[in-house]
Amino acid sequence: MRDGTGREPYHRRGDIMLAAYVRLMDALHRLCMIIAGFCLVVITLIIPWGVFTRYVLNVGSSWPEPTAVLLMIWFSFMAAALCYREGLHIGVKIIPDLLGGAAKVAIGWAIELAMAFTNLFLLYYGMSLVQTTWYSALADFPIITAGFSYLPVPLGGAITTLFVIERLWKGDLFAEANTDAMSHVSTE
Numbered sequence: 001m002r003d004g005t006g007r008e009p010y011h012r013r014g015d016i017m018l019a020a021y022v023r024l025m026d027a028l029h030r031l032c033m034i035i036a037g038f039c040l041v042v043i044t045l046i047i048p049w050g051v052f053t054r055y056v057l058n059v060g061s062s063w064p065e066p067t068a069v070l071l072m073i074w075f076s077f078m079a080a081a082l083c084y085r086e087g088l089h090i091g092v093k094i095i096p097d098l099l100g101g102a103a104k105v106a107i108g109w110a111i112e113l114a115m116a117f118t119n120l121f122l123l124y125y126g127m128s129l130v131q132t133t134w135y136s137a138l139a140d141f142p143i144i145t146a147g148f149s150y151l152p153v154p155l156g157g158a159i160t161t162l163f164v165i166e167r168l169w170k171g172d173l174f175a176e177a178n179t180d181a182m183s184h185v186s187t188e
Contacts, residue, residue, distance in 0.1 A: 018169055025166045028159060029085055032078040039075035043068045066140035070149055077156030084115075085163040087176055096174055108173025116164045122157030130154060 050064030083089045096104050096111075134147030167173070 021166060021169065025085070025163060028162065029082065032082050032159060036075050036078040036082060039071040039078070043071050043075070062140070066138070070141075070144070073149060074152045077152035078159075081156055081159040081163060084160050085166075093174065105173065109168070112164055112168050112173060116161055119157040119161040119164065123154045123161065124157075126150065126154030126157055 046064040047068055050061050053064075054060040080089075096107055099107060129150045130147045130153070132147075133150060134145050136146040138144050138146055138149060
């Protein structure tokens with residue numbers, strides 16, 4: 001519904017902006033899941049190859065282990081962002097559950113701001129680390145730079161910060177874990 005100026009009312013535009021932001025975060029969430037899933041599948045395939053070549057063929061491949069380490073770094077930071085958004089991260093809710101009203105909202109904001117600060121720290125100092133080491137070659141992979149291996153640190157910090165902004169904007173300060181994301185075996 002439009003007001004007399006022909007523009008959307010402020011609160012309506014805010015809802016539209018929030019919906020667009022949530023859709024963007026859904027897409028980023030899917031991208032993180034694809035990257036993390038890809039890393040996990042590749043790690044699962046190359047580690048047995050390294051074991052096979054070492055113990056069956058008696059000619060050890062030198063690349064599976066360092067490749068798995070690099071992929072594990074990517075997996076860890078992408079999966080950490082996913083777990084935060086889905087509410088699967090570790091959180092102690094004893095104090096917030098004892099509080100109510102404004103006190104609970106205040107502690108929720110404090111927790112989310114601390115989370116944002118931590119991830120902005122990862123972003124800022126992670127970028128500094130990437131820039132400092134960008135031209136240093138890795139001994140195991142001369143074609144890959146040390147800076148590239150550290151790139152998941154600032155990316156993970158940036159993505160998680162965007163997810164914190166989403167949570168604050170939506171007001172989901174103590175969002176429950178997404179039950180669709182959890183395995184029913186792990187919750188028994």
